[in-house]
Amino acid sequence: MEYNTGKGQDLYVEAKKVIPGGTQLLSKRPEMFLPDGWPSYYSKASGCEVWDLDDRHYYDVSYMGIGANVNGYANPEIDKATKEAIDSGGMCTLNAPEEVYVAEKMLSLHPWAGGVRYAKAGGEVVSMAVRIARAYTGKDIVLFCGYHGWHDWYLAANISNTNALNDHHIAGLAPAGVPKGLGGTNLPFHYNRIEEFYALVEKNRGNIAAVVMEPIRNDYPKDGFLEKIRKTTEKEGIVLVFDEISAGFRLCAGGSHKVLGVNPDMATFAKGMTNGYPLSVVIGRKEIMDAAQDTFISSTFYTERIGLAATLKNIEVYERDRVWEHQIAVGRRVKAGWADSGTKHGLPIEIGGIDPLAHFGFDVEEPLAYKTYVTQEMLKRGYLASTAFYSSAAHTDEIVNEYLENIDAVFEQIADIRASGVDIKEKLDGPVCHSGFGRLL
Structure with missing residues (x-):
């Protein structure tokens, strides 16, 4: 299956011709999330909602402006x-x-x-x-x-x-x-x-x-x-x-x-x-x-x-608004949700980070392939997601509940892939994501 990349990935191809490294921030490189498939650019953002250049809608349950938007986008x-x-x-x-x-x-x-x-x-x-x-x-x-x-x-x-x-x-x-x-x-x-x-x-x-x-x-x-x-x-x-x-x-x-x-x-x-x-x-x-x-x-x-x-x-x-109380509570709920889903589906996951800056990882031989699969499948469900969740005032109970339902479904897919003995890389629609700093060709 090929990605429905649209204008964002097309523009990123152009960006790499004129901007060394493609972006100004390593943490925003599409290769760090879903090479060849990440939307790359936004046209509008509000609360924790994001619209890409093709007007496709997502909920940001990842880095929220790389940790900057504690009160949500366009407050x-x-x-x-x-x-x-x-x-x-x-x-x-x-x-x-x-x-x-x-x-x-x-x-x-x-x-x-x-x-x-x-x-x-x-x-x-x-x-x-x-x-x-x-x-x-x-x-x-x-x-x-x-x-x-x-x-x-x-x-x-x-x-x-x-x-x-x-x-x-x-x-x-x-x-x-x-x-x-x-x-x-x-x-x-x-x-x-x-x-x-x-x-x-x-x-x-x-x-x-x-x-x-x-x-x-x-x-x-x-x-x-x-x-x-x-x-x-x-x-x-x-x-x-x-x-x-x-x-x-x-x-x-x-x-x-x-x-x-x-x-x-x-x-x-x-x-x-x-x-x-x-x-x-x-x-x-x-x-x-x-x-x-x-x-x-x-x-x-x-x-x-x-x-x-x-x-x-x-x-x-x-x-x-005592926003830190909400950030801590939401982050704690998300971490508990990851743990419950991981246990239910028998996945070897490790959870860390302070509650408002939570993250998880797969304790497997090729963790980046699993991380890429999570991003790929959550994107199809309308979420900008990875293996981290930075909480904000804009993450309501309803949004968090729906996110946890969807991540649970993706965890179930991963469990089924593992049970079948298929290499998870075969289930990726593109390359495995990058980790750390590397020169882009």
Whole structure:
């Protein structure tokens, strides 16, 4: 059977001729979902509903704008605020007052902090945090845990060890174009492995500027992991940076560290903070953030008004409606549904992630083939689906119930295929999906 690809895949073929890699974001590459079959482009999105270029309708039960749209696509209140900002002038020689209002709001949510700077994207603002931490301490080495973007300071880990980043969310990130002199300036450790962290501190004592880490992503901290890192960084004079790009505005209004009970020295935010508009923020203790004045950080579009206005309204709606409670409850229901269906149909699945950022995988020899089959069959049923579910305010009980009924039916199909002894790849209408970063030909 061939895919009913339509205009989206046709346009993607053209895109790869003029855009290296096809898209601006690895996580949006059609090859990561359903090569030759993913709709690729949208004409309209609202709530958790999406229409492709052929006006085919889907429910997004996957990544919801790669985690950005916690209040749903085209949220009327948030979009109204952005339209008012546009009508008032999105850019001007003078500064937008929303710069101050958003800063004050972020500091009210995080009373430990005393300063704020802006950028436009998540990886960019983490890079800014690293620069500020190095300026403040006068030291070079950064210890890190987790995924933190595409910038030189991060990819440099793969100069000394080509596999250093492979198990930090995305594999295959070659450091092509990163100056070789940056090798050894950033060193990885793994989540919940405190002895790894202690060993790096001991080996590099006196030369460490910062520890950059996601406070939580897939697993909760164990045995006082965050507290031990906090105690060590305080003792050693190391700046502790929590990357809240993914986890922020999932477990509460603000950073997940508020729920986990450990305050960093700096924290970065984007995604769920803005509901899909371009703005990122780094906050930090006043004396550290003041070091931003000692190093040159300046950009015209860090001052545009639209992202600031959207962020201000998004936080207001998020707090008022206590959206995190809905995100957690929905994510918990979906994880329970996966588990029930997996058990019922005898499938070897593993479920992980914090409740609002849930995911599952197949414990089989070729898991990507199974993942591709799920996406293929759910697409036929009108769902943008994969093996992850990022919950949002737009995921109603009715939508979730219908999703779980459909995923259960697909799990039953997989069980039947396994029972028949047929290779699941024979049931795919196209190639197996990609995993990690790879050059597209």
